[in-house]
Amino acid sequence: MSLLSSFYPNALMVVGASADPTKRGFQSIRSLLRDGFAGDIYPVNPRLNELLGLTCYASIEEVPANPELALVCTPAASLLDVIQSCGLKGVKTSIVLASGFAEAGEEGQALQSKAVALAKRFNMRLVGPNTSGVFNTHAKMNLVGFTHLTAGPLGILSQSGNMALSLVTEGSTQLHSGFSSYVGIGNAADLDFHEYLDYFASDKGTGALITYMEGLTDGQAFLKAARSFTANKPLVLYKSGKSESGQRSAKSHTGALAGSYQVAKGVMRQAGVVLVDQPDHLLPVAEALATQPLPAGRRVAVLADGGGHATIAADELDALGLPLAELSASTQAALKALLPKGAAVSNPIDVAGGTDSNPMNFAHCIELLLADPSVDQLLLVGLFGGYALRFDASLAEAEVNTATAIAKLAKASGKPVLVHSLFALNKPAPLQELVEEGTPVYASIETACASLKALVDYAEYRKRISDDDWLTGRGEPSLRVERLVQKVRAEGRTALLEPEAKQLVSAFEVALPEQHWLTHSKELDSLPDELLAQPLAMKVVSQDILHKSDAGGVLLNKQGLNALKAGWQKLYANALHFAPEARLDGVLLSPMADPKGTEVILGVTYDKQYGHLLMFGLGGIFVEVLKDVVFRSLPLARSDAWDMLAGIQAVKVLEGVRGQPPVDKGALVELLLKISALVTAHPEIAELDLNPVRCFRDGYAVLDARMVLFSAAANKSPQQDKRPKQPQAALVH
Incomplete structure (x- = not known):
């Protein structure tokens, strides 16, 4: 709300006013006067007595009023003195145009940090620095110098001044309903994306918001603000930087598939943001949504x-x-x-x-x-x-x-x-x-x-x-899970063994096929006859072999005691050939699943911008080739889960093709929600892969599970400090 009053000011200062028509200190005052700004304007420049018919003041201290807003047009080196004077004057918001801060290196970053700290002492907010400025057509306040502005319902929030100019120019050359406010966030040293969303949400002149984004410093805060914004107004976003970023992990299917744009598409859709693929769709799409x-x-x-x-x-x-x-x-x-x-x-x-x-x-x-x-x-x-x-x-x-x-x-x-x-x-x-x-x-x-x-x-x-019920995929901590996590960390590990990973997901009521974890081949002699009579899958258990199929660590359709003993020897030989130093922790046996189901993958990874992400897509060995997956941030709502199923390109496969029956989508939705509940309750989980999950007309079978914790040295995820303390009685046993 402080921004709302600042962008509808009764008075403003232009610090660094200029008589040079090419300077912003001149252009902004000319625009204010031309457009009929109703408030008081106070130019500040010690070398000028008058500018465009307005009295100029030698210093901020000499201004005879207490303006809410200051446009700072002076060089970077002067900013600390300007903030000090503006703060003492009671300025609520300063728009800092100068460059030479964080974008310029370590010295600039240090100056920027000092400026933010000083502004906070006066409870003053900073737009920028390195911003192209602000305009509000409904207040007749154009501090950018753009011409041909028409008042209308479209707001603009942009990390690029040129992109804003492109939108304004497009609007002036085409049939267009007009703009409300624009903010160039610049370096976002103080005010960041999510806080500007709050301003545009409260601004009655804005019917829809156009946003150009290159990157985020606090993606989780943005998503929270975006959900609040889109519950009432449309937000149209173009995100540049569509190539995959360094969010890969050779150990995780999910991490390897979490390209930044692919993730952004999923989490922005989840928050109600309309993401356009072409920048020239920003204006027309927003206009339709606003009108x-x-x-x-x-x-x-x-x-x-x-x-x-x-x-x-x-x-x-x-x-x-x-x-x-x-x-x-x-x-x-x-x-x-x-x-x-x-x-x-x-x-x-x-x-x-x-x-x-x-x-x-x-x-x-x-x-x-x-x-x-x-x-x-x-x-x-x-x-x-x-x-x-x-x-x-x-x-x-x-x-x-x-x-x-x-x-x-x-x-x-x-x-x-x-x-x-x-x-x-x-x-x-x-x-x-x-x-x-x-x-x-x-x-x-x-x-x-x-x-x-x-x-x-x-x-x-x-x-x-x-x-929707927005708390559907949020879970309460499980004592059973916490004890297993403590055990794994006490052993100096972060990677769980497959049986341990399955124990964790089963604690949140995920249905699992029958399984038997044997740590020594002699235990085969004690298996019940009814199990020996079935065709079994055999998998090596090793904390050093995460992808068992790559190591020849999976054998199928083994039946009878002799076949199991021979299989045990083969699994161990294959594993040691693949990784001679690997620690082998036994073999996992389970009855063969129905081979006719449709395989999908569920995964969790941690993204530095958006926190924990849940992935869903077609599973099996080709998942990293096809990359037909979608992402959503956690916690998951029920509608998010259904939207994920509908979001993959091969959605018709889930409905049954080439004689395959349709999968049980309801059961899949419940599985997605249970995994969301597990990870939100236990954010120490860094990575999780259920791949494949074989889906049938009724239910599913989790055939493999892999899980990694955040490092034991950290002893918590980056999110864990935010988790509310739970009373012991709330733990699920």
Whole structure:
């Protein structure tokens, strides 16, 4: 809330005001005066008496008021003195433009740290340093120097000043509803991403937020703030740096698959963020989300004045998973009566020249389509808005009247209506009328369809969180688990043996197949006859061999005492050939599982930005090749678990292909939630792989488990200090 008052200030100072038009100390004051900023402006410069009609002050101390906001345009070396003076003056927020801080090396980092510490003494917040600035069009406060700003509903939060300039320039050259506020976070030495989300959430002038992000210093805080933000307003994000980062681990399938962008896609979706893959989709997608109601479903009606555009739109929508609405017979009959004989009225609708001389027929068609219960959204594609340019100038007034009618119909229907036009870049009056009345217009069918998909995604997220129990995947500590962890660490280990890992997951009610851990071959003689009569899987147990199949440490379909004894010898020989110094801790026996199931992998890894992550995907030996996996942060909500199952590219495999039965998705969801509960209750777990988990029509079988703890020296995970203390009575035995 302090930022809210600071960005709607009654008075502000420009420290380092300048008479040079190329300097920000001049440009900001010129913008404030030009735009009609209602507050008081106090330029500070000891060498100036007057600037643009305003009195200049030699020092901050001489300013005759106590401004809430200061724009600091002075060099880095002066910042500590400026903060001291601003703090004594009662300034709440200072925007620091200068570079030469953390981005410049150790000396700059030291200066930046001192500046933050000094500001905290005065309870003052810093934007930047190394920021491009701030604007708030609704307060007529432009401290960036951007021109052609139109007030509107779109906020911008960016790590790049050039990216913000690109968005503003795009908005000025295209039909656009306008911007509310912009903040360039710069080095984020004090205020960070998540705190700015709080400002934009509370800002009534912002209907949706556009964010450009390169990296995060506190991903968990951002996700928490994003969940709060997206519960009420849309957040559209483009994240640069899509290549895999150094988050690999040769010991972990999960770690090896946790490329930074792949992780970001999962956790941002989980928090309700609309992540766009193309930077030029940021503005149009955000505009749709800021101006349109959320659709009740995915079905789209396409209205076109040409078959080509109708077909392109249908193809794009299909690729995005948005089905064409199946129009009722009465709707089709009404369209048929309205349009020429050659019109296609089944969706996509081609008016076949029925609007060439009477554009108002577009509005009549849209009225019919929006009234059809099967239509959740409507997309108008083609030439609308340019009929006066394409056919005859006499159509100009009719098109404007049609645009007004379309906008009114859209508002009355409560359904999203988007318009594509070949003439969007010409900005003709009918299209300007649409935008001014809250109906977005796009020059690209692809972009319009992507915006429809964003509306659906955000609507489905809002529905999920309204129905969900957010504590579903949060667990309470288990005394059984804690004792086993203590035992492993007492032995100087961080890697659990497979039987131990399975004991840990079973403590959280994960169903496991029958298993027998034998530490000496003589124990084979004591096995019951009913077990010896079954085909068994044999696996070597060794803390030094994490991937047993690589070492020849797995034998299948061994039946009878003699076969088991021979298998034991072979397993040990293979293991020692693979790793001569390996410690061998016996053999794990289990009855052979049904081979007809579908194999998946569940994994947990720890990410330095987002904390513990849960991974799900197709399993088996090809998981690292196919990389068809999704990630979510912990704890997991039930809707997150269902969303993970739907999120893999091979989702149809889970539904049964080539004679395979569908898997028990409900059981898989419960398994995901139990693993989430285990790790949130015991954050000392660094890595966990269940691979493969063989899934059947009813239930699943966990065939292998691997688990690693954080180092015993640390004796806790990076998150463990945040875990609330649990009374002994709360422990699960």
